[in-house]
Amino acid sequence: xxxxxxxxxxxxxxxxxxxxxxxxxxxxxxxxxxxxxxxxxxxxxxxxxxxxxxxxxxxxxxxxxxxxxxxxxxxxxxxxxxxxxxxxxxxxxxxxxxxxxxxxxxxxxxxxxxxxxxxxxxxxxxxxxxxxxxxxxxxxxxxxxxxxxxxxxxxxxxxxxxxxxxxxxxxxxxxxxxxxxxxxxxxxxxxxxxxxxxxxxxxxxxxxxxxxxxxxxxxxxxxx
Amino acid sequence: xxxxxxxxxxxxxxxxxxxxxxxxxxxxxxxxxxxxxxxxxxxxxxxxxxxxxxxxxxxxxxxxxxxxxxxxxxxxxxxxxxxxxxxxxxxxxxxxxxxxxxxxxxxxxxxxxxxxxxxxxxxxxxxxxxxxxxxxxxxxxxxxxxxxxxxxxxxxxxxxxxxxxxxxxxxxxxxxxxxxxxxxxxxxxxxxxxxxxxxxxxxxxxxxxxxxxxxxxxxxxxx
Numbered sequence: 105x106x107x108x109x110x111x112x113x114x115x116x117x118x119x120x121x122x123x124x125x126x127x128x129x130x131x132x133x134x135x136x137x138x139x140x141x142x143x144x145x146x147x148x149x150x151x152x153x154x155x156x157x158x159x160x161x162x163x164x165x166x167x168x169x170x171x172x173x174x175x176x177x178x179x180x181x182x183x184x185x186x187x188x189x190x191x192x193x194x195x196x197x198x199x200x201x202x203x204x205x206x207x208x209x210x211x212x213x214x215x216x217x218x219x220x221x222x223x224x225x226x227x228x229x230x231x232x233x234x235x236x237x238x239x240x241x242x243x244x245x246x247x248x249x250x251x252x253x254x255x256x257x258x259x260x261x262x263x264x265x266x267x268x269x270x271x272x273x274x275x276x277x278x279x280x281x282x283x284x285x286x287x288x289x290x291x292x293x294x295x296x297x298x299x300x301x302x303x304x305x306x307x308x309x310x311x312x313x314x315x316x317x318x319x320x321x322x323x324x325x326x327x328x
Numbered sequence: 329x330x331x332x333x334x335x336x337x338x339x340x341x342x343x344x345x346x347x348x349x350x351x352x353x354x355x356x357x358x359x360x361x362x363x364x365x366x367x368x369x370x371x372x373x374x375x376x377x378x379x380x381x382x383x384x385x386x387x388x389x390x391x392x393x394x395x396x397x398x399x400x401x402x403x404x405x406x407x408x409x410x411x412x413x414x415x416x417x418x419x420x421x422x423x424x425x426x427x428x429x430x431x432x433x434x435x436x437x438x439x440x441x442x443x444x445x446x447x448x449x450x451x452x453x454x455x456x457x458x459x460x461x462x463x464x465x466x467x468x469x470x471x472x473x474x475x476x477x478x479x480x481x482x483x484x485x486x487x488x489x490x491x492x493x494x495x496x497x498x499x500x501x502x503x504x505x506x507x508x509x510x511x512x513x514x515x516x517x518x519x520x521x522x523x524x525x526x527x528x529x530x531x532x533x534x535x536x537x538x539x540x541x542x543x544x545x546x547x548x549x550x551x
Contacts, residue, residue, distance in 0.1 A: 156426045156457050167418070173397065174421035181414055190405055194391070197398035202380045233380050 109134040110163040112148060114320055116313050117306045118211060119172045120160045124305065125263045126176055126256060128298045130183035145320050180256040192251040199249055199257040203264045206234050210267050214314040227272055239279040262289040270308050333358040334387040336372060340536050341529045342435060343396045344384045348528065349486045350400055350479060352521045354407035366542060404479040416474040423472055423480040427487045430458050434490050438537040451495055459502045466504040485512040493531050
């Protein structure tokens with residue numbers, strides 16, 4: 105039996121959530137070791153298992169992978185979610201990087217003393233910079249973003265649009281193709297199960313989220 | 329004759345410099361269109377050629393690529409600098425992402441009112457978090473991954489040279505990395521890149537931050 109995949113992170117979305125999504129869509133089971141305290145994180149560092157002393161870290165295929173994008177690309181390539189050739193791959197990567205930039209803005213919200221300016225920025229960038237790309241260029245016709253098959257970019261687009269709707273419930277009203285895409289994707293059985301209660305999907309950040317992350321990782325708050 | 333590769337960015341290092349390095353090592357010639365004014369940047373945006381209204385943008389093989397990492401991976405894969413298999417590739421990517429994180433810290437310095445705290449942070453992270461990893465990886469091997477030149481090696485040369493511009497003696501406790509750097513700069517394409525008159529951009533000068541902020545109205549945190 106293959107070794108279990110194990111995720112090391114704290115018990116929240118953060119940078120690990122996209123990895124959880126991708127493993128789920130690839131139908132790869134995984135376990136999670138949550139870092140609830142500073143001591144648990146320091147133990148990992150002292151054990152020398154974090155290449156740059158950072159998490160996310162994913163144990164998979166005998167390796168301890170770090171760096172979110174490196175991990176996502178590994179899983180995507182292994183499970184055929186990374187395009188059939190170089191040209192598909194670069195399209196998938198460009199779409200994915202844009203979505204990850206947008207999700208990173210959302211990720212930072214719980215750490216800001218005043219989230220309103222950032223919320224406004226997210227909404228306007230989503231409406232003006234990102235969603236139009238996926239609406240017009242990618243989904244006018246095709247079922248998936250790239251190459252006629254499911255890829256990392258599709259997974260991140262579902263994740264991102266659901267996150268956006270948690271903040272701005274009507275944000276997809278001017279983007280019907282994206283909304284239809286989302287509707288199709290959430291019918292995929294693995295995704296459907298992931299969206300049910302009791303799955304490994306993590307909830308939106310609650311009151312303790314920032315507090316735990318700051319304590320465990322000694323994050324300095326951004327000054328903006 | 330193949331189309332020329334064209335880089336669209338301002339006339340400075342920023343996020344485009346790693347791409348210039350990689351193209352150089354891959355021995356791919358390129359032209360550059362510098363965005364010297366806000367108007368030039370806005371024209372690109374209005375022409376609809378920037379997927380997310382951002383640069384770097386690289387015209388290559390009939391495409392207009394954006395997002396630094398997507399561009400680097402495309403070039404690396406096309407020119408066989410991205411490992412022979414999935415396991416090599418993930419090692420290359422992990423090493424590369426670490427170096428890019430470190431270089432991003434250096435990139436942000438010209439935009440900070442007081443760079444001293446960030447300089448201290450860069451020095452301690454380089455010494456404690458990053459350089460030890462590459463020092464160990466290069467105990468024996470000539471290249472970082474798989475016995476052949478890759479994206480990770482290119483970024484390590486670039487990064488160590490940038491670090492030495494700020495901290496001249498920073499590699500004194502990392503002899504393997506220093507030897508690696510010495511080997512790499514003897515590669516003819518790299519050697520030429522380090523000569524005056526090459527497309528390598530100088531370290532940020534006085535006007536660097538001013539131009540970047542004016543052209544793209546970036547806030548320092550957007551970097």
